[in-house]
Amino acid sequence: MKQLQAEQLAQIQNADVHFGDLTLLVGPQASGKSVFLQLFKLVQDHGPITKTLKRFGYSYDQGPDTDGDPLLTLMFGEGMGAIWRQESVVKADGKAVDLSGLRKGNGKDQESVFFIPAQRVLTLDQGRPRNFDSFAALDPFVVKSFSEHLRQLMEKGLGGKDNQLFPIKSRLKEVLRDRIDDSIFHGATVTQEVHDLKKRIVINVGGATLPYMAWSAGQREFMPLLFSLYWLMPSAGTPRRKGVDWVVISTHSPLLLEAVWAIRMLQSNQGTGAYQKGLQALKASDRSQIKPGNTRLCLGSADIDSLDAFTGWPAIRSLLPKAANRPEPPPRWV
Numbered sequence: 258m259k260q261l262q263a264e265q266l267a268q269i270q271n272a273d274v275h276f277g278d279l280t281l282l283v284g285p286q287a288s289g290k291s292v293f294l295q296l297f298k299l300v301q302d303h304g305p306i307t308k309t310l311k312r313f314g315y316s317y318d319q320g321p322d323t324d325g326d327p328l329l330t331l332m333f334g335e336g337m338g339a340i341w342r343q344e345s346v347v348k349a350d351g352k353a354v355d356l357s358g359l360r361k362g363n364g365k366d367q368e369s370v371f372f373i374p375a376q377r378v379l380t381l382d383q384g385r386p387r388n389f390d391s392f393a394a395l396d397p398f399v400v401k402s403f404s405e406h407l408r409q410l411m412e413k414g415l416g417g418k419d420n421q422l423f424p425i426k427s428r429l430k431e432v433l434r435d436r437i438d439d440s441i442f443h444g445a446t447v448t449q450e451v452h453d454l455k456k457r458i459v460i461n462v463g464g465a466t467l468p469y470m471a472w473s474a475g476q477r478e479f480m481p482l483l484f485s486l487y488w489l490m491p492s493a494g495t496p497r498r499k500g501v502d503w504v505v506i507s508t509h510s511p512l513l514l515e516a517v518w519a520i521r522m523l524q525s526n527q528g529t530g531a532y533q534k535g536l537q538a539l540k541a542s543d544r545s546q547i548k549p550g551n552t553r554l555c556l557g558s559a560d561i562d563s564l565d566a567f568t569g570w571p572a573i574r575s576l577l578p579k580a581a582n583r584p585e586p587p588p589r590w591v
């Protein structure tokens with residue numbers, strides 16, 4: 258799909274998104290970004306979604322009733338069955354999509370959209386990925402389905418020695434593993450152990466074994482993402498899982514915006530000396546340089562205005578038009 262349009266759907270008045278290699282949806286809370294993304298998933302993957310729902314014994318065949326459409330309730334969650342109203346219009350690549358067509362499904366078995374939901378931390382309850390059926394019947398599909406993928410991944414085993422889940426030599430490129438270790442685990446290892454006769458994930462650090470609830474918040478939040486990377490890149494030599502054409506992820510981090518801003522600026526300066534300089538500056542920006550007094554890496558802060566922080570980055574400043582050469586902002590550390 259190259260374009261998805263939605264009108265009068267939930268709180269969305271009019272959305273018209275053309276997808277690129279990387280598409281960012283940015284907006285205030287509760288503006289409908291996640292609704293739009295789940296709609297994208299439903300339109301793209303209605304075949305495998307309806308099959309999965311049937312496999313787990315859900316029924317969505319009857320048409321809309323007072324609570325709205327049962328397929329929408331199962332997809333978007335309890336209370337969301339009426340978001341697609343009579344006046345709603347959904348178009349994929351310019352062609353109208355209707356709900357009864359989606360309900361019929363199609364022959365496809367495999368999901369092409371890997372959806373990493375905002376509720377991802379909920380999936381690793383007590384250090385065990387929950388299965389599809391352990392959620393409330395009307396929890397959103399993307400949460401249940403994501404959790405079920407993680408569960409299957411763990412059940413199959415990840416190929417690490419001695420039940421190790423991180424680091425694993427055959428998983429992820431070394432440079433990526435090192436980055437993850439540097440910023441999140443700091444030499445600790447993540448393993449699987451049996452506790453109360455059930456497998457669970459633990460961290461081993463300083464001779465101690467810590468259950469999931471005793472990990473740092475950042476470590477807990479990262480674990481579902483690490484599993485996602487394992488899912489998307491089945492081995493160190495495989496850049497991506499076959500059949501998965503899309504990855505959807507939500508974040509409240511402003512860093513992506515800033516990175517895109519920097520990429521755009523580099524693109525617009527392609528072929529110039531300033532471009533070379535900018536690239537070198539990006540290369541040099543590893544975490545060893547993040548220290549007070551170094552204005553090179555002052556990405557951060559809460560909103561798009563923080564892009565101004567880039568003007569304090571000498572190599573980037575040299576790319577900016579004169580008018581944008583503002584006084585250096587104070588560094589804001591991430």
Ligand SMILES: Nc1ncnc2c1ncn2[C@@H]1O[C@H](COP(=O)(O)OP(=O)(O)OP(=O)(O)O)[C@@H](O)[C@H]1O
Nearest residue numbers: 267268284285286287288289290291292293340375
């Ligand atoms: N007409 C409506 N129908 C359904 N939900 C609505 C409607 N208007 C507002 N909402 C609110 O929007 C929420 C869904 O919005 P969504 O999750 O897509 O927001 P978001 O843009 O992803 O926000 P966030 O940045 O907080 O994740 C619902 O949970 C509900 O609170």
Ligand SMILES: [Mg+2]
Nearest residue numbers: 290291375507
């Ligand atoms: Mg959201």
